[in-house]
Amino acid sequence: MIPVAKPYLPSREKVDSYIDSIYHTHWLTNNGPLVQKLTQRLADHLGLDANCLVLVANGSLALHLAYKALELKGDVLTTPFSFIATASTLKWEGLNPVFVDIDKDTWNIDPNPMEQSITPDTSAIVPVHVFGNPCDVEAIQLIADKHNLKTVYDASHCFGATLNGESVLKQGDASTISFHATKLFHTVEGGAVITKTKELADKIRTKINFGIDGPDSIGMLGTNAKMSEFHAAVGLAVLDDIERIQTQRQDIWEQYAEALAPKYQLQKRHPAANNNYAYFPILLKDEQVVIDVVAKLAESGVQARRYFYPSLNSLVMFEDGCEASVSSDIASRIVCLPIWPELQSAEVKEVYKLVVGVVGS
Numbered sequence: 361m362i363p364v365a366k367p368y369l370p371s372r373e374k375v376d377s378y379i380d381s382i383y384h385t386h387w388l389t390n391n392g393p394l395v396q397k398l399t400q401r402l403a404d405h406l407g408l409d410a411n412c413l414v415l416v417a418n419g420s421l422a423l424h425l426a427y428k429a430l431e432l433k434g435d436v437l438t439t440p441f442s443f444i445a446t447a448s449t450l451k452w453e454g455l456n457p458v459f460v461d462i463d464k465d466t467w468n469i470d471p472n473p474m475e476q477s478i479t480p481d482t483s484a485i486v487p488v489h490v491f492g493n494p495c496d497v498e499a500i501q502l503i504a505d506k507h508n509l510k511t512v513y514d515a516s517h518c519f520g521a522t523l524n525g526e527s528v529l530k531q532g533d534a535s536t537i538s539f540h541a542t543k544l545f546h547t548v549e550g551g552a553v554i555t556k557t558k559e560l561a562d563k564i565r566t567k568i569n570f571g572i573d574g575p576d577s578i579g580m581l582g583t584n585a586k587m588s589e590f591h592a593a594v595g596l597a598v599l600d601d602i603e604r605i606q607t608q609r610q611d612i613w614e615q616y617a618e619a620l621a622p623k624y625q626l627q628k629r630h631p632a633a634n635n636n637y638a639y640f641p642i643l644l645k646d647e648q649v650v651i652d653v654v655a656k657l658a659e660s661g662v663q664a665r666r667y668f669y670p671s672l673n674s675l676v677m678f679e680d681g682c683e684a685s686v687s688s689d690i691a692s693r694i695v696c697l698p699i700w701p702e703l704q705s706a707e708v709k710e711v712y713k714l715v716v717g718v719v720g721s
């Protein structure tokens with residue numbers, strides 16, 4: 361069986377060495393030494409200011425906290441082509457997701473039709489850098505400034521992704537990332553909020569600990585979104601191996617690309633961005649071909665996933681959702697192929713041969 365994603369597990373010895381320190385300090389959670397160490401090491405690795413980086417329990421809570429801390433209200437423009445958490449967290453916060461269609465080539469939210477959806481009730485834009493491909497952040501920022509809107513980027517796929525040589529996590533009033541087990545870098549469950557200002561990060565640090573801001577003081581509404589020391593221990597051990605993880609992913613990505621491009625349509629990447637090789641999505645001719653490819657791979661024990669299907673504007677919980685014909689079309693035609701560090705060249709070859717067998721070359 362070849363899964364679409366296989367969580368990376370660092371060596372037991374390495375994880376144990378970090379966990380030994382927890383047994384020494386008995387500090388299990390509440391911004392312990394390992395969470396502090398991971399915060400600093402991630403900031404150094406990604407070129408971020410540690411004061412503006414807050415580790416949290418998962419990527420969905422990172423979104424909740426960003427929306428809450430920025431005091432979003434009313435309507436929020438977002439993309440229908442994403443993982444459900446981008447929009448469900450908005451709804452859960454009592455906000456109204458307004459879907460703006462995507463660009464047919466980059467698969468990111470399209471800034472062109474965006475202004476038509478802005479009303480006096482709009483408070484923010486929540487774009488997603490889909491598959492680690494940065495959005496047109498300049499166009500989005502111009503619109504946000506013109507209409508006095510906040511921007512929160514769901515950068516869940518963006519570990520190591522850069523724009524003009526800088527981490528794409530620096531974009532917007534806040535960016536969020538997921539460190540779920542299947543993501544490029546993980547802490548089993550985990551995530552982070554990266555803020556433009558230290559003030560906003562401090563507010564989020566208080567909110568993840570129930571709003572407690574002093575020994576006998578609860579100064580604001582909060583929740584429990586803290587990362588534990590055990591999760592940070594796994595994160596530190598994964599981070600120790602991150603260069604090898606990235607090289608292996610790149611190698612697999614390039615093998616697929618060589619075999620499948622240019623006959624197959626791949627995502628159009630932002631010209632000033634790198635590639636973090638987080639996913640390998642291909643766009644096929646129509647939905648039937650996708651169904652055939654997924655079935656053929658499954659017969660051979662290979663899992664391919666239809667990320668992100670269905671287009672979020674079509675879901676029942678967003679029943680007043682908007683038309684998004686490009687997203688509905690793209691979502692019906694994309695399939696992501698297996699990519700994870702230890703996938704062997706022979707397996708990569710088996711996968712793309714099966715795809716070519718169905719689709720043709």
Ligand SMILES: *Cc1c(COP(=O)(O)O)cnc(C)c1O
Binds near residue numbers: 419420421442443488
């Ligand atoms: C994974 C993911 C999330 C959710 O992150 P969790 O850590 O699983 O809660 C949110 N948005 C996108 C785009 C994702 O891919």
